[in-house]
Amino acid sequence: MTEPMMKTVALVGTGVIGRGWIQVFSRAGCHTRIYDTDASQIEKALAWFEENLEQDVADGVLSTQEADTHRSLVSAHRDLKEALSEAEYIQESGTEKLEIKQAIFAETDKAANPSAIIASSTSGLDMNDIAKALPGISRCIMAHPFNPPHIVPVVEVMPTKKTKPEVVKRTVAFLKQVGQKPVIVNFYISGYLINRIQAAVVREAIHLVQSGVADVDAVDTVMRDGLGLRWALLGTFGVNNTNADGGVREYYRRFGESYKAIMRDLDPTPPSFDTEMIERIGQGVDTMEGGAPISEICRWRDRMVRKIRTLKEEDLHP
């Protein structure tokens, strides 16, 4: 294994998001020091981590020896200062409330090594607001993972207006080295990239069902057995580029007007998300899923995502 750029990482906050990072960093060979104000959270996170290691050994993803190595790299701490000692990269994954994140960042900025990078897993806040009052704002950065980060690799990276370019560069390089796919979000916009694109899809998907055009399973089939198959390989622009012999330029020139007509026809009103609406979609999903427990579907989903990633690593895009 290549020596990681950052030998020691600290994780502040070990809830659902924080715990996923334990696996990302420990499997990359980083000393991973975890901290939480809530001791029961740490215990739950370590139990989850252990369960995942055992599952990976059972599935042949890891050897027993590799699992032992990963395990040995993780340490739990009840004192922030102690957790942060030696950490060159800190990943905060606290509760998604501005005042809470501001308080965590203030404490962390004070206690961390002067050269350490402090990243936040925030999924909706503006990093500028989280770090605005800090002496160390220039080393603060957003690194918002897809959940769970050890399965789905994309991470949205957004600097504050005062973050040093060097910090952006090192964060991106480090996240790449540990196996993630960082993308730069140049400035704050609600939902960043992932949740904006998701919101655009969810809005139209719900409209299609609510207006009676199609049922839940039909809309999902379009994604599962159509659009999604290609997006998982090439992305939206990459797909458009393969839609005409002359590439994306020819495609947009030929179909721009048709696209505009459809885009103008999309209803910009958000769905209500009221009880009736939610129940209607819920019943559609019940019919479609046929009652398999969600935990089982999630395990299948994660196993399959890994397999698709392996396919892509074995047969690289030309």
Next chain:
Amino acid sequence: MTEPMMKTVALVGTGVIGRGWIQVFSRAGCHTRIYDTDASQIEKALAWFEENLEQDVADGVLSTQEADTHRSLVSAHRDLKEALSEAEYIQESGTEKLEIKQAIFAETDKAANPSAIIASSTSGLDMNDIAKALPGISRCIMAHPFNPPHIVPVVEVMPTKKTKPEVVKRTVAFLKQVGQKPVIVNFYISGYLINRIQAAVVREAIHLVQSGVADVDAVDTVMRDGLGLRWALLGTFGVNNTNADGGVREYYRRFGESYKAIMRDLDPTPPSFDTEMIERIGQGVDTMEGGAPISEICRWRDRMVRKIRTLKEEDLHP
């Protein structure tokens, strides 16, 4: 191989869409009679079909014997009446212009067996308009494939207001039997399902690049290494259902308000698709793709889509 529900199929129009259907029906064991007013189109389609068969044999997807069987099931015809004789299912894939499709349907309705179903591959027209003047409107139906249909299985099926329910049922059953994934579009809406969802994504993706939030590769990474990986497995509602322990109902209850805020922030204006806009995206794609020929990317894309479909067939959704 199971005996197909429809032993003989006729394809009217053998351009890029029509030729893909040759493979779908012949590999399912149907006698596939192809017709085009343009003899050179037929030749091109047969050459393409032959090339694909040879590639499939080379790739081990087909045995030589299977390829021979598929080949033997295909016949080309210059006379419409002759092409339609014995056909129980007819798939029209002519030029995407209302008057042209109306003329093809009028001729086909006159010449076809009284019991034959006549389906159109139209990607944007209203099936009600195509078939409105026909005595046989009750056997007319839309069956819009994703391109190429022998690789990506989803097919949008929309009846006219006068199509017999029996025709819808038989079309769906037959398309399933030949390996496609038909979905019902209950009534006409511009873009149907696939192109509406695609338009929603393309619009937001272009806005993100044009407003300077992110570059082309960042937006595509979000799809390739994030959203697309899951949509290819579970669809959008299926993914939302795994986003909370309590399923899609809990997820929408908890995040409905956040979704609404992002949805309200999405710019409903279509991109201009003017030269400058197209060139900007084009350059982003050039940088991302690094100059691989589009034909090579398409071959990779189709090979990989097949592999993902095989993964899904081997490890079924619980």
